[in-house]
Amino acid sequence: MAQLPVISLFIIEHKKVRQLVLRFPYNTDLITILRGIEGAKWSKTLRAWYLKYSPTNETVIHEAFNGIAQLDTSQLFDAAAEKPAAFPVKRNRTLGPEQRQLLNGFYKYLVGKRYSKSTIDTYLYFVADFIEFQSGRDLTTLTVRDVELFIESVFIKRKYSVSTQRQFISAIKQFSRFYPNTEISDLELTRPRKSRILPTVLSQEEMLLIISYTKNLKHRAVLALIYSCGLRISELIQLKLEHINIQRKQVFIRTAKGRKDRYVTLADSFLPLLHNYLITYRPEVYFVEGSKGGMYSASSVRKFLTKSCKAAHIKRHVTPHTLRHSYATHLIENGVGLRHIQELLGHAKPETTMIYTHVARKDLLEIKSPLDLAITHLRTTDKAEQNFLLS
Numbered sequence: 001m002a003q004l005p006v007i008s009l010f011i012i013e014h015k016k017v018r019q020l021v022l023r024f025p026y027n028t029d030l031i032t033i034l035r036g037i038e039g040a041k042w043s044k045t046l047r048a049w050y051l052k053y054s055p056t057n058e059t060v061i062h063e064a065f066n067g068i069a070q071l072d073t074s075q076l077f078d079a080a081a082e083k084p085a086a087f088p089v090k091r092n093r094t095l096g097p098e099q100r101q102l103l104n105g106f107y108k109y110l111v112g113k114r115y116s117k118s119t120i121d122t123y124l125y126f127v128a129d130f131i132e133f134q135s136g137r138d139l140t141t142l143t144v145r146d147v148e149l150f151i152e153s154v155f156i157k158r159k160y161s162v163s164t165q166r167q168f169i170s171a172i173k174q175f176s177r178f179y180p181n182t183e184i185s186d187l188e189l190t191r192p193r194k195s196r197i198l199p200t201v202l203s204q205e206e207m208l209l210i211i212s213y214t215k216n217l218k219h220r221a222v223l224a225l226i227y228s229c230g231l232r233i234s235e236l237i238q239l240k241l242e243h244i245n246i247q248r249k250q251v252f253i254r255t256a257k258g259r260k261d262r263y264v265t266l267a268d269s270f271l272p273l274l275h276n277y278l279i280t281y282r283p284e285v286y287f288v289e290g291s292k293g294g295m296y297s298a299s300s301v302r303k304f305l306t307k308s309c310k311a312a313h314i315k316r317h318v319t320p321h322t323l324r325h326s327y328a329t330h331l332i333e334n335g336v337g338l339r340h341i342q343e344l345l346g347h348a349k350p351e352t353t354m355i356y357t358h359v360a361r362k363d364l365l366e367i368k369s370p371l372d373l374a375i376t377h378l379r380t381t382d383k384a385e386q387n388f389l390l391s
Helices: 028-035 055-064 097-112 117-133 144-158 162-178 204-212 217-229 233-238 268-281 298-311 320-333 338-345 350-358 370-379
Strands: 006-014 017-023 041-043 048-052 070-072 250-256 260-265
Touching (some): 097 117, 204 298, 204 320, 217 268, 217 298
Antiparallel strands (some): 041 048, 250 260
8 A cells, every 4th residue: 555645734824824734745646635725826936735724724634634645743842843945944833852851652542543634633633632721730630630631721712612622631541551650530521412403414306306406527526425325535536446336336435534444336327427427537647636637625625516506596505415315315215225325325323313313304204293183183174163273
């Protein structure tokens, strides 16, 4: 398996704004992805790509390069890090040498645990925030109450979501195992109850409308493949032609989320569209490629999907992941078992797949409202004065 390219991350001040800087050897695939990220720019002065630093943009970078490149975040916390292009390295936190050394050790600990780059960077971000908040204190005296005070003082003020708070607790749990010198008890740390937000799901008719209103052949093939196979956006843009087996009507999804491989089925109705697309565009490596070759950008998919939804007069907010949600829900409504759907989606836990049972209408369609039952019962009686019309 080929080694992934490495992108080094820095945080510096450029044009009087804190910027997240990405440095890597010249790579057309990585550049294509960056061109599709809103706000990402090339700087001749820095001789690197950059975008405004924020937790949101940091997450965007992690998602965009997940499985495509290794993100080296070690120098974000290293006091001896090289200063890019003669600009003073401005950290977003004021941490002492001992704190930075501790964070570098925590980084290596997480790498040794084989966590994904995205998880490692998220945990480092939260733990660095927590340590900075305890500035001047001996870390060995920290307790669970200090964790609670940090949540009350920082998380509530920043309006972080429940899921973000759960990630923070997970980060602190790992940190307490790496650095057992604190008074923080792993057993006493509890995560808040996870919010159950039902996914947005389109009807089968709406899905056909979106595809039919997508006039561009490449765009139509992309949307049809996402929906017919239930792909994540990252899986689509990383999908190579060699992993599409038309004879067996299968698509091999390699090292997807959670480092899991899986197979999904090609729809018979998609094959003529696939054939037409391949002959017309002749992609060389990836299923869908940019105008100059190389990997396609996720932002481009989101843009033309939005245009197609507008043309189809669908006013709800629709993302590529909505198509995946719809795929799973429609399978349930068509009688496919949860175990098979779990395998097709690549879910590690069946609980993740079961969320779709709450939006599927297979059984709900057979349930009659008490209002309908009452009116039906009334109409079957012989009393003329009970000839009730709801309208």
